[in-house]
Amino acid sequence: MRFFFDARYIRTDFHDGISRYSAQLGNAVHAQSPDEVTFLIHDERQLEHLPTGAKWLLFHSNESALEPIAAFKLNNYRPDVVFSPLQTIGTTGRKYKAIVTLHDLIYYRHRKPPTHLNPLLRLGWRAYHLTYGPQRLALNGADAVATVSETTKREILAAKLTKRPVVVIPNAPNDLRALLPEPAATGQTNATGQTKPTERIQNLVYMGSFMPYKGVETLIAGMADLPGRALHLLSRIKPERRRELEALVPAGADVVFHEGVSDEEYARLLANNAVLVTASLDEGYGLPLAEALALGTPAVVTDLEIFHEVAGPGARYFAREDARDFAAQVQALDDPEVRAATIAAGLKHMERFTWERSARILWETARSLAGGRR
Numbered sequence: 001m002r003f004f005f006d007a008r009y010i011r012t013d014f015h016d017g018i019s020r021y022s023a024q025l026g027n028a029v030h031a032q033s034p035d036e037v038t039f040l041i042h043d044e045r046q047l048e049h050l051p052t053g054a055k056w057l058l059f060h061s062n063e064s065a066l067e068p069i070a071a072f073k074l075n076n077y078r079p080d081v082v083f084s085p086l087q088t089i090g091t092t093g094r095k096y097k098a099i100v101t102l103h104d105l106i107y108y109r110h111r112k113p114p115t116h117l118n119p120l121l122r123l124g125w126r127a128y129h130l131t132y133g134p135q136r137l138a139l140n141g142a143d144a145v146a147t148v149s150e151t152t153k154r155e156i157l158a159a160k161l162t163k164r165p166v167v168v169i170p171n172a173p174n175d176l177r178a179l180l181p182e183p184a185a186t187g188q189t190n191a192t193g194q195t196k197p198t199e200r201i202q203n204l205v206y207m208g209s210f211m212p213y214k215g216v217e218t219l220i221a222g223m224a225d226l227p228g229r230a231l232h233l234l235s236r237i238k239p240e241r242r243r244e245l246e247a248l249v250p251a252g253a254d255v256v257f258h259e260g261v262s263d264e265e266y267a268r269l270l271a272n273n274a275v276l277v278t279a280s281l282d283e284g285y286g287l288p289l290a291e292a293l294a295l296g297t298p299a300v301v302t303d304l305e306i307f308h309e310v311a312g313p314g315a316r317y318f319a320r321e322d323a324r325d326f327a328a329q330v331q332a333l334d335d336p337e338v339r340a341a342t343i344a345a346g347l348k349h350m351e352r353f354t355w356e357r358s359a360r361i362l363w364e365t366a367r368s369l370a371g372g373r374r
Contacts (some may be wrong), residue, residue, distance in 0.1 A: 001370045003036045004074065004096075005086035012045040014260075017287060018103070021037065021148070021171055022085045023049040028359035030054055038079070054190060063121060080102040081366040083146075091141035095367035098142040099362075101169075102135070104152050104284025105159070119370075135161055143369050144320040146362070148285045169361050172353045173290040176267040188256070200334045203274040204231045205297075207266065207288035210241050213300065215279030217248055218323050224250035225327035231277075232269055236260040270297045275333055281320055286310045290353055293346035298339060300329045310353075312347020 005026050011019040030037045030051045039050055042061040050056070057077065060066045066073070071094035074082060079096045084091075087100040139145050139162035146169045147153050153166050160261040204226070208214055216233065223231050236259055237245075249255045261269070270276065271289045275291035276299040283306050289299050290310055299315035301307045307315060316332060 001036050001367060002038070002078065002080045002368055003029075004038050004040055004057075004077070004079040004082040006082065006086075006089060007039040007046055007050060007056075008042045008059065009085055010041075010049050012043060012048075017284075020174070020287070021103075024172065024174070024355050025085070025169070025358055025362070027051055028355035029362055032356075032359050032363055035129065038077075062086070062088070063118070070367045071095075071098075073097060077089055080370045083362060083366065087138045087142075087145075089133070091138075097144075097366070098371070099144045099146055099167075099365060100139065101146040101148075102139065102152070102156060102161070103148050105155050106213075106282050106284055108132070109282055129354055132159060132161060140164060144365055146365070149306055149308050149309055152284060167275075167361065167365050169358045169365075170353055171287055171290065172286045172355045172358055173287065173294040173350060174263070176263070176270065176291055176295045179264045179267040180271055181268075199273050201273060201275050201330060201339075202229055203269060203272055204229060204277045204300075204330065205269050205274050205292070206232065206277050207234045208278060208280070209235060210237050210245070213281045215281050215321065216245060218279035218321050218326060219277055220248050220253070220327040221250070221323035223253035223255060225324060226330060227252065229330075230254040230256055231318075232256050232258060232347040234258045234261045234266060234269070267295065270295055271333070274298055275330060277326070277330070278307075278324060279318075279321070280304070283307065289315065290350060294350045294353075296343050296347060298333055298342045298346060300326065300333070311346060312349035314342060314349045316342065 007022055007026050009022045026039060027050065034054065037054065039054055039056040040059045041047065041056050042059055047056060067088065068090040070090035071092055075095045080097065081097045083099045085101045087099060087102050091098050117265060142164055145162050145164050145166045147156060147166060148169065148171045150168055153168050153205040156162065156166055206216065210216055219231060233256065237257060242257055270292050274297055276297055278289065278291060278301050280302055283304060286307055289301060289307060292299050293311055299311055301311065301315050301317060302320055303317040316319045316329040318329045333342065
């Protein structure tokens with residue numbers, strides 16, 4: 001089978017969610033059948049995130065005006081199946097089987113487009129998400145639709161977004177433990193990834209954007225009931241948004257704006273008497289949550305369906321926009337038995353999310369489509 005993997009969404013500066021999903025899934029797919037995989041790229045720097053020696057094809061950018069006619073160009077290379085980690089690749093006129101991906105439906109509820117897009121694409125993004133019509137056309141132009149969670153699959157089916165089969169190819173956590181120094185040098189994990197149960201939670205770690213629906217205001221308000229602890233906001237933030245949030249910090253509370261961290265710094269913070277926190281009101285998967293649990297760090301998160309799917313019993317849940325309930329769930333983890341049980345449950349739950357498993361699902365879907373190719 002000639003399988004083309006669209007790797008054009010891999011960023012060359014720093015990963016966002018789509019970029020990391022593309023890179024990690026691409027590597028896992030290649031590991032299972034390297035001779036069958038060709039990667040589509042638009043910048044040779046993207047190869048730094050792909051397997052050494054992998055076959056690749058230099059193609060136009062995913063933001064190019066040529067994207068609607070991508071299929072006509074791809075036909076010249078005679079692929080059997082093309083997989084794209086997004087749904088916007090042109091499929092009109094294709095002579096191959098296509099799998100496209102819809103990660104979530106967040107932008108129908110929160111229509112602010114990704115900030116890295118140019119102004120014209122941002123305008124098009126807003127227009128695209130005003131109704132379900134354009135989405136239905138994009139998804140029905142493929143042979144199968146992938147998504148990253150059972151929660152989003154249910155939403156896709158409920159909205160009747162496609163007549164095509166929908167397959168869940170889950171996200172999976174990165175191995176942050178490999179980025180840590182020797183376990184004895186960390187404040188939280190030992191050789192088995194378990195926390196030191198006698199130590200109180202000291203650090204609350206938030207990894208994510210600062211868009212309104214992310215609920216960072218709730219985390220900050222909750223710090224009024226969590227004296228002697230620090231809330232670490234890790235991501236880059238625009239100056240005006242930072243000033244808005246700084247004005248909300250309760251007197252005496254310790255809220256640290258990191259303005260971006262490396263993967264190594266992120267791992268060390270999670271492993272230092274920490275809990276992963278998020279007050280998000282909407283999410284497509286929640287990769288930071290999965291990463292924390294796989295590391296052996298408990299989580300305190302909003303009571304959302306998607307978080308229950310990703311974390312199961314490895315997290316404690318609080319009511320939306322309830323800062324006091326948030327603080328109470330953090331405090332509950334100070335109990336050594338509660339904390340140890342939550343960590344153990346999280347580690348067990350995360351065994352179901354691996355890139356190898358996701359790659360197998362993608363290969364099974366692709367082979368099934370290729371077998372029925374006319």
